[in-house]
Amino acid sequence: MEVPRRLLWWLLVGTRGGPTRARIIHSLEKNPQNANQLAQALKLDYKTVRHHLQVLVENRFLVTAGEGYAKMYFHSPVLEACRETFLEIWKKIEEESEPVSQ
Secondary structure: HHHHHHHHHHHHHHOOOHHHHHHHHHHHOOOOOHHHHHHHOOOOOOHHHHOOOOOOOOOOOEEEOOOOOHOEEOOHHHHOOHHHHHHHHHHHHHHHHOOOOO
């Protein structure tokens, strides 16, 4: 499954919106949520969250159930197969976002 792993690295580390997409994936690890719930939990604009969800669904890292406002987002089997890669990326993102103590 080398291609999805490389794509995951690119989507989460190689693009400007990567850290936001990683936060969405991390939030969905706990439980499925809809776009509004994610926006509130992550303190992000609803339209921003919808954009990143669309990118993750189009690249097969998330799947959905339901329709419209109630549409729920879940980790896909592709993402589950790349779990170790995601955890490696998440650790890197967390380390880069930690404030440097002086």
